[in-house]
Amino acid sequence: MKRWLITGGCGFMGSHLVRRLLQREAEISLCNLDALTYAGRLENVADCAGDPRYQFIQADVADAVAVEVAFASFRPDVVVHLAAETHVDRSITAAEVFARTNVVGTQVLLDAARRHGVRRFVQVSTDEVYGSLGPSGRFTEESPLAPNSPYAASKAGADLLVRAAVQTHGLPAIIVRPSNNYGPQQFPEKLIPLAVRHALAGRPIPLYGDGTQVRDWLYVEDACAGILAAAESGEAGGVYNLGGGQERSNRALLERLLDLLQRPRALITPVANRPGHDFRYAMDSSRARRELGWEPQVALEDGLRRTVEWYAAHPDWPAACP
Ligand code: NAD
Secondary structure, eight states: OOOEEEEETTSHHHHHHHHHHHHHHHSSEEOOOOOTTTTOOOOGGGGGGTOOEEEEEOOOTTTTHHHHHHEEEEOOOOEEEEEOOOOHHHHHHHHHHIIIIIHHHHHHHHHHHHTTOEEEEEEEEOEEEGGGBBBSSBBBSSSOOOOSHHOOOOOHHHHHHHHHHHHHHHEEEEEEEOOOEEEEOOOTTTHHHHHHHHHHHTTOEEEESSSSSSSEEEEHHHHHHHHHHHHOOOOOOEEEEOOOOOOOEHHHHHHHHHHHHTGGGGGGEEOOOOOOOOOBBOOHHHHHHIIIIOOOOSSSHHHHHHHHHHHOOOOTTTTTTT
16 A cells, blocks of 8 residues: 655645545555645645545644654655645745745655655646746756746755755656646635636736736646656656646636636736746646656636636635635
């Protein structure tokens, strides 16, 4: 029976990954390690809480003592590391916690994984480590790391520490770089859930700058499938881009959401552009297709419908949120 340690399992992507693993693997022991920051919600995994194969540890990944205790008691075979500070806007005004959690926290986990002989360590990174593209081209795994926000820089720093652990210590680690995720249970500070929430309440929806920035959208279940495929059959030391292949400008995306919700497009309200705002992300995922047999399954239109329906059905999620 495999023992999986998931960090950040109370957040958006982590909670989908926890649920997916428990549904898929009959023989599994799963530990969710999460500090429960503002973005981490026990309600996201409430349906898993009574499962005898599941346990939860509240701990900070940057706390080496707490992480050592967790590894010593749970003895994971596989670690999937998602815990992070994730909101670019917050990193612009308060970067220190990003360096602590995303950089120091990753090193603490790498050290523990090495000490405890973990068989596979998956670092969940992001397309943002590559920086910004012009109107054409796509990032490959060989594209240079050129992060522009403190968030992206902290994730790139973590990726370099993972690379060093592979090169120096032979840690069997893999890096996956998903593009922009969306779906149910995403904290409503991010573009899609924020827009849906505001639209449902008839409130203005802020749009940075002229809204021409392009993102490559990936449904959260497709991202989780890619992360698990990499954990199971990725090459140790390998890097895998996981792109949705569904590019939209921010303005076009908001317009489609408003159409789906049958709310006026006039709710879109331009605001000053985000400092250092990347123009475009797009991923070449051919390595993941070739080596992992991974392919996104959910078309953007279908994923947006599912997302909108979920938020409409859960107006009070998460509790106590602005
Ligand atoms: P999220 O913000 O929804 O959740 C982050 C989780 O990490 C929360 O449960 C939080 O409590 C936990 N956490 C934060 N600091 C911690 C700490 N110090 N110790 C332990 N736990 C801590 O994030 P998400 O959107 O689900 O992203 C998950 C991962 O995927 C992150 O590493 C992120 O960089 C990466 N990623 C996200 C996206 C996206 O579009 N959401 C895209 C690519 C990559």
